[in-house]
Amino acid sequence: MNSQSPSNRSPEQLRAMVAGTLANFQHPTLKHNLTALKALHHVAMLDETLHVELLMPFVWRSGFEALQEQCSSDLLRITGAKAVDWKLSHNIATLKRVKNHPGINGVKNIIAVTSGKGGVGKSSTAVNLALALIAEGAKVGILDADIYGPSIPTMLGAEHERPTSPDGTHMTPIMAHGLATNSIGYLVTDENAMVWRGPMASKALMQMLQETLWPDLDYLVLDMPPGTGDIQLTLAQNIPVTGAVVVTTPQDIALIDARKGIVMFEKVDVPVLGIVENMSMHICSNCGHHEAIFGTGGAQKLADQYHTKLLGQMPLHITLREDLDAGKPTVMSRPESEFTAMYRELAGSVAAQLYWGGEVIPADIAFRAL
Numbered sequence: 001m002n003s004q005s006p007s008n009r010s011p012e013q014l015r016a017m018v019a020g021t022l023a024n025f026q027h028p029t030l031k032h033n034l035t036a037l038k039a040l041h042h043v044a045m046l047d048e049t050l051h052v053e054l055l056m057p058f059v060w061r062s063g064f065e066a067l068q069e070q071c072s073s074d075l076l077r078i079t080g081a082k083a084v085d086w087k088l089s090h091n092i093a094t095l096k097r098v099k100n101h102p103g104i105n106g107v108k109n110i111i112a113v114t115s116g117k118g119g120v121g122k123s124s125t126a127v128n129l130a131l132a133l134i135a136e137g138a139k140v141g142i143l144d145a146d147i148y149g150p151s152i153p154t155m156l157g158a159e160h161e162r163p164t165s166p167d168g169t170h171m172t173p174i175m176a177h178g179l180a181t182n183s184i185g186y187l188v189t190d191e192n193a194m195v196w197r198g199p200m201a202s203k204a205l206m207q208m209l210q211e212t213l214w215p216d217l218d219y220l221v222l223d224m225p226p227g228t229g230d231i232q233l234t235l236a237q238n239i240p241v242t243g244a245v246v247v248t249t250p251q252d253i254a255l256i257d258a259r260k261g262i263v264m265f266e267k268v269d270v271p272v273l274g275i276v277e278n279m280s281m282h283i284c285s286n287c288g289h290h291e292a293i294f295g296t297g298g299a300q301k302l303a304d305q306y307h308t309k310l311l312g313q314m315p316l317h318i319t320l321r322e323d324l325d326a327g328k329p330t331v332m333s334r335p336e337s338e339f340t341a342m343y344r345e346l347a348g349s350v351a352a353q354l355y356w357g358g359e360v361i362p363a364d365i366a367f368r369a370l
């Protein structure tokens with residue numbers, strides 16, 4: 001117990017005490033501790049309540065909850081305060097883009113969600129990841145670049161919406177569940193999109209990215225077309241991506257294609273943030289039994305082989321599919337569910353990986369590149 005009374009302490013002494021406690025906090029999203037990260041923004045003692053405010057450069061609400069749980073009692077003991085008032089603020093860093101491409105107006109970071117093969121749950125992962133980034137504290141958008149199967153509007157229950165254009169050139173994004181969205185699915189029918197050839201499809205996507213009036217966004221999630229063909233390569237080379245997430249299922253056949261995806265991104269210098277293993281384990285909705293119907297361990301092996309991370313493992317569960325079909329993704333419709341906790345953890349890992357693996361661009365040159 002510290003012998004000095006809380007009111008006699010200088011602000012510097014108090015700050016040093018709090019910084020010392022925070023420095024010991026460990027979390028999977030912290031490569032360096034909070035004090036080294038200079039995250040401690042404000043400390044004050046008012047009426048025997050200790051006020052602690054953190055300012056984080058990547059979304060961190062789940063980590064913050066763990067911090068409060070782990071450190072509150074230590075802080076009370078060390079400082080003699082009667083209560084701790086915690087506050088988390090974000091000032092999301094803009095990170096260096098591939099090939100120093102100029103940015104998109106208002107968009108700080110672009111995360112490409114990709115898969116080597118169709119049907120592994122790339123769009124499902126992209127939508128729930130985007131909503132989980134919001135739940136973690138960010139401003140987020142999603143661009144459906146899956147030209148051959150634009151499913152995002154349906155997954156968000158917004159398939160009947162149409163973007164408007166205030167000036168005949170730019171599009172106002174559709175807002176759905178707090179996400180700013182645009183999709184080729186809002187503009188053309190599925191049948192029309194299917195016949196688009198590669199160059200036309202890439203051009204349309206680049207246009208949608210650049211000509212949407214995105215509000216200020218910390219992260220724009222890009223749901224890429226599945227596969228590793230010309231269109232994906234063109235997009236990977238030309239879009240100002242910050243990093244890519246590769247979605248796979250545990251089957252060997254999907255893993256072979258996921259490997260191709262990693263190689264493709266490495267070839268064009270897009271940092272691969274890691275792998276998401278979707279349908280990792282089937283959870284029976286009747287009895288809760290877990291069964292690894294597609295096998296185990298493959299995605300971890302792949303991540304090890306390519307020196308990347310296994311960012312998360314999402315179960316195969318009927319609720320996830322039903323919620324998407326109903327246009328109410330689980331992360332938004334069941335915020336307290338175990339699935340939402342898993343997606344939020346994934347979002348925290350993706351944001352942390354992006355930050356620690358990247359290079360921060362100073363705010364004055366990061367914004368409003370056009």
Ligand SMILES: Nc1ncnc2c1ncn2[C@@H]1O[C@H](COP(=O)(O)OP(=O)(O)OP(=O)(O)O)[C@@H](O)[C@H]1O
Nearest residue numbers: 118119120121122123124149226315316317320321
């Ligand atoms: N973890 C999961 N649990 C249950 N159902 C899932 C899960 N992930 C995806 N699905 C379901 O599987 C189907 C395919 O998912 P999705 O459309 O996300 O795949 P995709 O990889 O984006 O496909 P494509 O790239 O070919 O468009 C959807 O009906 C979706 O609801």
